[in-house]
Amino acid sequence: MQEPKKILKYDVLVIGGGIAGGESAINLANLGYKVLLVEKELSIGGKMILLSKVFPTLDCAACITTPKVSEIARHPNITIFTSAEVTEITKKDEHQFEAIVLQKPRYVNVADCTGCQLCEQACPVNVTDEYQYGLVGRKAAYIPFSIASPRAAAIDIDNCTLCGACERACPTKCIDFTQTDEEYLVKVKSVVVATGFKLFDPLKIPRYGFDKCKNVITSMQMERELAPTRPFNTILRPGDGKMPDNIAYVLCTGSRDKSVGNPICSQICCMYSIKQAQLLMGALPMADITIYYLHIRAFGKGFNEFYAQAQDMGVEFVKGKVGKISEKENGNLILRYEDIEEGVVKEAEHDMVVLSVGVLPNQGIDEVFDNQKLQLDPFHFVNQSDILASPAKTSIEGVFVAGTASGPMDIPDSILSGGAASAETTSYLRRANQ
Amino acid sequence: MEIEKGKTAKYLKEKRPVPKQVTEQLKYFTKIKKNILNALKEGDKTVPQLAEVLNLPKDEVLFQLMSLLKYGFVETGEIDDMDEFFYYKIKSNGKN
Incomplete structure (x- = not known):
């Protein structure tokens, strides 16, 4: 292997620049620790920075994220590498980790x-x-x-x-096609894993017609349609540019479904779908919104009231399992579903369908650790070895987990988890100085 | 080799040829952009109307048209009488 060119030293390496990693980094930096934040994308902010609004308060996601992201980016104790990946971590001793960070060229x-x-x-x-x-x-x-x-x-x-x-x-001549990959050897005392999650790929359920039926979209695509920085001039069907007026949501797409290898609840789909339904009723006042669900899990603070608010606004909730989505010639969609309450199979026509896709682990972080085993849980999220007493603790002493790297959770819980990881990291670092 | 700041694309081009599909993709976009803008010069059109004129799938027209809207070549006009489809037109202040 080629020798890394530069050696860098920090107190903590935070892997992942989403809201959980960002929260950990800012807390640690405020306590005086030098933090290296490594993000694989071109921007920090994770998935939250791309959302329209958040549930159950309907606050603007960008209005919450951008000040936070700005604070992280400007903090003197935080160094950020975007378009970068941690390829290897070796634990040399207690409070001594060495990581290889690959910085890809941005040109x-x-x-x-x-x-x-x-x-x-x-x-x-x-x-x-x-x-x-x-x-x-x-x-x-x-x-x-x-x-x-x-x-x-x-x-x-x-x-x-x-x-x-x-x-x-370019007026500043900042574009540089001579840039190449750069490798760094980073020496740190502790590591926070905040690698986030990925969304379920609906192509794995061909009967839902995603990609084949152009007016079947994912919830993240609808999130973008609802955002102020939306791709279209308003909410439109991607199949033909028609303004939809009868939209269906299919909950549990890729969650609680053993047939696609993900038997667990994604925790956020019910609420983000209810949020989007409310936003759609504001954006398209004449539209009918129907949510096909198995169970509505409105477990958090203010969630049940938010669900009731959607019902009061006129969102229709149908307890039903969608079996198949097929397309009509005019681009409308026929949903064949089991009405669970009546115990019969029914069909309904909608002009747009949103698949509420679930949360899956971003796999591969365990393979980065070369002389220690980062244990994963049965669903391939990072295992929390002492979930009740020390929720950020992992199987490796000195390596902590933050946010959805440990399992599906919503934004407030991700921030809390990031806070917990920073507190436990601080405690670990203080022990090094005793 | 001396590399002049601001002219580095040439340097990389020598080291790494541009794949054919990338140049084909550019040709396709240039052609479809020209065709959409020419069709809109004849009058404001909805996505289905453009798809019919250009003989292209409606989803493809929407994707390219929305890209042109983003790049400032096209703007949104009125909605049709059925409140279903927007008309799109050439942006009045001209080019990007």
């Missing part, structure tokens, strides 16, 4: 980029925008999204024609 010198978007305007390419979940295009020279942190351009080298238009347009 832009972030410090010099003013975010003027002139490169974006000059770029002739149009490819699928992953931050809008495939609903619209983006350029190959692009700022990931308007509230990204850092708000700096990046070059999608796999889709770049290397025409040089971006470089010619």
Whole structure:
């Protein structure tokens, strides 16, 4: 293996720059610890920064996330690596970890980029925008999204024609195609794993018609349609641009379903679907919204009231298991479902269907640890070895877990978990100084 | 090799040829952009109307049209009489 070029020293390595990792990093930094925050995406902020609003308060997600992200980015005790991955962690001794961090090229010198978007305007390419979940295009020279942190351009080298238009347009000459991968050897005293979650891929349930039926979308796509930085001019069907007026939600898509290998509840789908239903009723006052559910799990503070509010607003709740979704010639969708209360199979027509996709673990973090075993739970989330007394503790002393890396949870719980991880990390670090 | 700041694309192009699919993708977008803008020059259109004129699937037209809206070539007009489809038109202040 090639020798890492640079050696860096920090107190804590936080893996993952979502809300849980960010919360851990900021708490530790405020206590005076030097933190390296490693994020694989081009921006910190995780999935929350891409949401429209949050439940049950309907606060604007960006309004909560952006000040936090800004505080993290500006903190003198936090160093952030975006487009970077931790490839290996070795525990040398108690309070001594060595990590290899791979920094991938962004082809832009972030410090010099003013975010003027002139490169974006000059770029002739149009490819699928992953931050809008495939609903619209983006350029190959692009700022990931308007509230990204850092708000700096990046070059999608796999889709770049290397025409040089971006470089010619850049007033600060910050685009640099000579950048290559860089490896760092990072020496730290403790590690926080905050690698988050991934969403269930609905292609694994072909009978729901995702991709084949263009008006079947995921809840994250609807989240983007509802956000102020939405991909369309308003809420539209991706199949033909029609404004929908009869939208169905299919809950438990990829959750509580042994047939797709995920038997557990994702904890957030009921509430985010109810939230989206309320937002849709505001955005499309004439629209009918129907939620097909198995059980509504409104377990948190204010959740049941939020559910009742949706019912009062006119959202229809049908206790039913959807078996199949098929498309009519006009793009409308026929849902064949079992009405659980009546015990009969029924069909209903909707003009758009949202699949409320579940939460799955981001796998692979256990393989990063080379001389210690990071234990996972039966569902491949990071195992909490002492869940009641020390919820951030993992099977490796000095390695703590924060947020959805340990299992499905909502935003307040992720922030609480990030706080717990920082407290337990502090306690561990203090023991090193005794 | 001396690498001049602001002209580094040339350097990478020598080391790494651009895949054919990337240039094909650019050609496709350039063509579809021209066709959509030409169709809209004839008059404001909805997505199904554009799809019919261009003989393309409606979802493909929507994707490309929304990209052009994002890039500032196109703007949203009125909604049709049935309150179903928006009309789209060439942005009045011209080019991006």
